Amino acid sequence: MPGRSDDRPAVSTAPRPPDLRHLIQVPNFLGHRRGVVHGLAGTTPDGQPIAYELTQGWTLLIFLSTSCDGCRELWDAFGDPEHPPIPGDLTTVMVTRGSGLEPPDHVARLCGRASVVMTDEAWSDFGVHAGPFFVLVDGGGARVATEGVAWSVEQIAGAITAARGNE
Numbered sequence: 001m002p003g004r005s006d007d008r009p010a011v012s013t014a015p016r017p018p019d020l021r022h023l024i025q026v027p028n029f030l031g032h033r034r035g036v037v038h039g040l041a042g043t044t045p046d047g048q049p050i051a052y053e054l055t056q057g058w059t060l061l062i063f064l065s066t067s068c069d070g071c072r073e074l075w076d077a078f079g080d081p082e083h084p085p086i087p088g089d090l091t092t093v094m095v096t097r098g099s100g101l102e103p104p105d106h107v108a109r110l111c112g113r114a115s116v117v118m119t120d121e122a123w124s125d126f127g128v129h130a131g132p133f134f135v136l137v138d139g140g141g142a143r144v145a146t147e148g149v150a151w152s153v154e155q156i157a158g159a160i161t162a163a164r165g166n167e
Helices: 069-078 104-111 120-125 153-164
Strands: 038-045 049-053 057-065 092-098 114-116 133-138 144-149
Touching: 038 092, 038 114, 038 120, 057 120, 057 153, 069 153, 092 153, 104 114, 133 153, 144 153
Parallel strands: 057 092, 092 114
Antiparallel strands: 038 049, 057 133, 133 144
């Protein structure tokens, strides 16, 4: 500070701004969907056609990109279906853009043994603009139960618990 005669660092007395991360709502499309959720179709990283019916049970869709730094933790966590990071009766499917936007060999390296669908249509159908993003589908009602930006496995697990209530 000008006029100080000692070598002590200046201390700011300005109040710290509040942590807004928990106050800002992340936009989603709940309540604004164009109808009932039925299925998901695309290709595997090796180019084989694949489809999932989303009308039975609970399905967790995790939208990821190979070029997304924030997606890395989720690629690692969900890459081993034998040891799911979120226990329960969920079917988990990783969803990437199609092979025109994602390199299939890179997707194959990152996904481990997890189920993956490469499809541009699902990103559009579910209104996903960027990964990491998750969508929990209640197949019994063929509806989206919850969705949002996927910050961590713990955050996704909390959203799933809240959406499913006390079944």
